[in-house]
Amino acid sequence: MKFLRLSLAVLFTAGLAACSKTPPPAEPVRSVKLMAVAPSALSAQEAYAGEVKARVESAMGFRVGGKVLRRHVEVGQRVLAGQLLVELDPADLRLAAEAAQAQVAAAQTQRDLAMADLKRYQDLRDKGFVSGAEIERRSATLNAAEASLRQALAQAGVQGNQASYAQLRAGAAGVVVSVAAEPGQVVAAGAPVVKVAQDGPRDVVFAVPERRVASVRTGQAVEVSILAAGPEAFPATVREVAASADTASRTYQIRVALAPEVAAPLGATANVSFAASGNQVQAIRLPSAALAKVGQDTVVWVFDAAASTVQPRPVKVQAADGNQVVVTDGIQVGEEIVAAGVHVLSPGQKVVRFDGSRAQAESLGAQAAR
Incomplete structure (x- = not known):
């Protein structure tokens, strides 16, 4: 009987232990990197990416139509003034010139008679x-016979010129930037066949949105840096502002004239910076890692030094500046916010200031192990 009572007591104690819930482990105190909110100078400078182009690009074509017989140049090849670029089959043009000469002979015979x-x-x-x-x-x-002879001579001159038009020659020295005809292709008169970027002045061509074009004017000073030439910035001036927007992108093309001494290879990428207008303004800039998304709001985690906790606070982001963002509303100068690791925080969570010491790291490691 005594053994039975002892067994029941053990079973009752075990049942009570099984029914009781194990208390959840205490949430670890996280170490966070904090930063004080302070204003910094913000420049109103704007920059655009452009491309270096020749000031004069000649899209050359034949004055007569015909079948392409030979092409003598490739894209990227340098050419000299008068150099042969493309040839048409001259057979039909030669026959037309011979027919015109025959008409001259006939008209001359009638005049003599x-x-x-x-x-x-x-x-x-x-x-x-x-x-x-x-x-x-x-x-x-x-x-009348003399007039017919003059007419025949003029027609013979035209046909003779057209026979020479079967050869397309460069009008100036430069670099071939595109070729739009291959041997065997039939081209129409005036159709662009070869585009040559002529030697001489260079421009940087870029596009600006509609909201910005009103503040760009011809002769305006800008700074240009050529990526292929290093980080140095060169002074330049706006040479041309497009009168109408591009039909597809709805942007306006701007041409900036480079100084002759600037070494700018064709096709190189260039950054064009417009000088800041007026004095620099003070603004709050935060690292992008300090921002988090909570619901529909963009928030930062504000540190409460008295309670050693963090709370999310919505902010208004105005613009991005590299790896930083410009915040215009939501926080005050002098407050401390979490600068990194915001995705693992919760409202009211206890945190400690990260100081980078070994003792703090060991203490946090021990807490995590428990």
Whole structure:
């Protein structure tokens, strides 16, 4: 009987222990890196990415249509003034020139015949065999023949010029930037075949949005840095502002003239910076790692030194500046916020200031182990 009572007591104690809940472990106190909110100078400078281009780019085409026979240049090749670029099949043009020369010969024969007739009839008039009216008719015939000869000569000159148009030559020294025709292709008169960026002044071409174009004016001073030439910035001036927006991007093209001494390879990337207008303004800039998303709000975690806790507070972000953001509302100068690790925090959580000491690291490690 005594053994039975002892067994029941043990079972009752075990049941009570099983029904009681194990208390949750205490939330570890996190070490956070804090920063004091302070204003800093914010420049109103704006920068745009552009491309270095030749000031003059000639899109050259044939004055006559025809079939491309040979192409003598490649993209990126340097050419000299007068150098042969592309040839058309000249067979049809040569035949047309020969036909024009034949018309000249025929017109010249008619002129010579009319001249001989006029001389013969003048001799007959002197002998009294023909009237003056007949002489006038023969003179008119000679004048018409001479006019036909002049017309044939002009047409022969045109056909001769067109025969020479079968060869497309560079108008100035430069670099071939694009080729739009291959051997065997039939091209129309005036269609661009080769584009040559002529040697000489260089421009930086970039685009600005509609809201900004009103403040850009011709002759305005800017700074340009060429990535291929290093970090140095060069002074430049706005040379051209597009009168209308691009139909697809709705941006305005701007051309900035570089100084002749600036070494700017064609196609290089350039950064164009507009000088800040007025004095610099003071603004609050925070690292982007200090911001978190809670619901629909962008928040920072504000540190309460008295309670050693953190609380989220919504802020208004105005702009981004590299790895930092400009905050215009929500926090005050002098407050401390968490600068990193905000994604693991919860409202009212206990935290300690991270000081980077070994003792603090060992203490936090022991807490985590428990």
